[in-house]
Amino acid sequence: MSCLIYCISSIKQRLFKKTLFNGVIPITFQNRDLIQNIGQLMVFGFYGKKMTPELKQFINKNKLGNIILFSRNMDDQLQIRQLTMELQGEAKRAGHKHPLLICTDQENGAVRRLGSGSTEFPGSMLIGATYSTANAFEISRMTAEELKSVGINWNLAPVVDVNNNPANPVICTRSFGEDPQVVAEMGEAFMRGMQSEGIVSTLKHFPGHGDTGVDSHLDLPVIPHNLERLESVELVPFRKCIKAGTDVIMSAHVYFPAIEKQYGLPATLSKAVLTGLLRERLHFQGVITTDCLEMKAIDDRFGTAQGAVMAFQAGADFAMVSHTFEKQKETLEAVTSALENGKIDTQSVRNSMERIDRLKDKYLDWGQALKKEVISVEKGEEHWTTAEKVYHEGITLLTNKQDLLPLSDRKNSKTLFLYSGMVFAAKVEDQKDQISVFESIVKSVHTESEVAKIEDPSFNVLLKNVISTTESYQAVVLLTVSITKGSSQIDLLTQLKKTCNCPIIVIAAKSPYDLRLLPQADGYICTYDFNPLSLKIAIRTLFGLDKVYGRLPISLNNT
Structure with missing residues (x-):
């Protein structure tokens, strides 16, 4: 008899795993309500501009309750709204209690996902350079308007990492700056x-990603x-924003040996970090x-x-798997199995589902989720006007030796602009090609200026003419985009300073830390x-056709 019971039990276990993705859950399984709704704990992404069959399957059979969108999913406002309505409509037909949480990384600046028709709002460090929480609030509020109008109800922002490591390859200008109090105040304003x-x-x-020299994507x-x-x-901004009522906190894939004793265990998988520090010490209830x-x-x-199993064991409520269907399927299977065999505490999962329910009750309703709406032309114009105003308040003129600026805009006063086509962008950043429009932007401001790409074969001839003074310029302007030691632009500037009779000006089109590598510049913005717009x-x-008022929100110790 005991053998028969064991065989029946084994058959049920195999049947459960086999039929999980067909939506058949053994009714005798004691935690079937958790398994039936396991997708409420997941945040999945997909490829394409329309709902995929796999995603539809997850929404219907596993009650997937949360979707992440990337640039690969989004063209213009109308297409995005159609996509989010398609997703919400599927969830409604599948019997979901709440609409889907649909999120994206619209931090602004270097990391933005919305497609054409959206406003290119200033990023965090530029807002930090204005030292205005009112700017942080208003840029965030307008960003929220644009997200809401296309059916995105959850933003993976703000970044409240304190960027105090100049070599940080992944945070940098995504941070409001290096002062913990400023970051805390700006972060709270953005959140509100x-x-x-x-x-x-x-x-x-x-608990912080600002003082790292490694990209956790890699x-x-x-x-x-x-x-x-x-x-x-690191914890100052989190404490302040938790007290102010933050709703969601994202963990870092960073190892903190002072908190987690198991060597190499990232914060995302650490119970000491997520439960001990975040829940118990900082009293975060979201x-x-x-x-x-x-x-x-x-x-x-x-x-x-x-990793998903370990994250839930550590105290996470959501497991995010952004890209690969097979890994999403494996994650559902692994978490289900861990619940079934007791490796994940069922009460902890119920607590997670209650927190998620409270969040959805607070923010989501079906009327808004299925509402056909895109942002009005008038609001769009207002948003661009505000963005331009804040850019003027944040862009920073750091160096102006001997008052060489402003340059003459007379037709007979030539200026040479140099740039590199080799532009570094972290994996998380917007990969849109901005460098290709640099020449047209220069010409739109000053038609007599010349623009040269340093990788072009003709550049060496131009450089010889500049050095030999065959060509005379009032200034040479070098555009940099987050350069590193060994960059050819560093050698170029050094050579020009030694041989060229005109001043050298640097436009750091992204990282202010570039100046640490180019201290010889006569002007630096x-x-x-x-x-x-910022260029x-x-x-x-x-x-001299515009004025900017920003103040550096980080320090450059060698300047």
């Missing part, structure tokens, strides 16, 4: 701007500081989401599916954001 328009905001990346960063240091720097578990800091060491304002400022 989102909330004022009914958009869920997300603080990231807990490897596992380590922050070696003790807890006292973390309390005085929703904890992981960053994408397909990032190499997790996937290469633990695997995406096992930083835009923080690399886009046509045009910077170039107009060089010729």
Whole structure:
């Protein structure tokens, strides 16, 4: 008899795993309600501009409750709204209690996902350079309007990492700056701007990603500081925003040995971090989401599916798997199996579902989810006007030796602009080609200026003419976009300073830390954001046609 019971039990277990994706759940399974709704704990992405069959399957059979969108999913406002309505309509027909949470990374600046027709709002460090929480609130509020109008109800922003490492390859201008108090105030204002328009905001990346020299998309960063240091720097913005009522916090794939004793265990998978520090010490009662578990800091060491299991064991509420269907399927299977065999505590999962329910009750309703709406032309114009105003307040003129600026805009006063086509962008950043429009922007401001790409074969001839003074310029302007040691632009500037009779001006079109590598520049202006509007304002400022008022929100110790 005992053998028969064992055989029946084994058959049920195999049947359960086999039929999970066909929507058949054994009714005798004691936690069937959790399994039937396991998708409420997942945040999945997909490829394409329309709902895929796989995603439809997840929404119907596994009650997938949360979707992440990337640039690959979004063209213009109408297409995005049609997509989000298609997704919400499917969830409604599938019997979901709440609409889907649909999120994206619309941090602005370097990381933005909305397609054509959206406003290129200033990013965090430029807003930090204005030192105005009113700007942080208003830019966030307007961003929320644009998100809401296309059916996106959850923004994975603001970044409240304190960027105090000049070599940080992944945060940099995504941060409001290096002062913990300024970052905290700006982060809270941004959070409130989102909330004022009914958009869920997300603080990231807990407990801090600002003092790393490694991109967690590619490897596992380590922050070696003790807890006292973390309390005085990294945790300051999180504490302030938690007290102000933040809704969601995203974990960092970063190892903190002062908190987590298991070597190499990232914060995302650490119970000491997510439960001990975030829940118990900082008293956060909202929703904890992981960053994408397909990032190499997790996937290469633990695997995406096992990473999800470990994240739930650590105290996460959402597991994010942004890209690959097979890994999403494996994650559902692994989490289901872990629930079934007791490796994930069922009460902890119920607590997670209750927190998610509260979040959805607060922000979501079917009327808004299925409402056909795109932003009006009038609002769009207002948004661009505000963005331009804030760019003027944030772009920073750092160096102006011997008052060489403004340059003459007379027709007989030639200026040479140089740029490199080799532009670095972190994996998370907007990959849109901005450099190709640089020449047209320069010419739109000053028709007599010349523009040269340093990789072009003809550049060497031009350089010889500049050095030999065959060609005479009032200034040479070098455009940089987050250069690193060994960059050819560093050697070029050094050569020009030694041989050229005219002043050298640098436009740092992204990272202000470029000046650390180019201290010889006679003039230096930083835009923080690399886009046509910020570039045009910077170039107009060089010729005295505009004024900028920003103050550096980070320090450059060698300047």
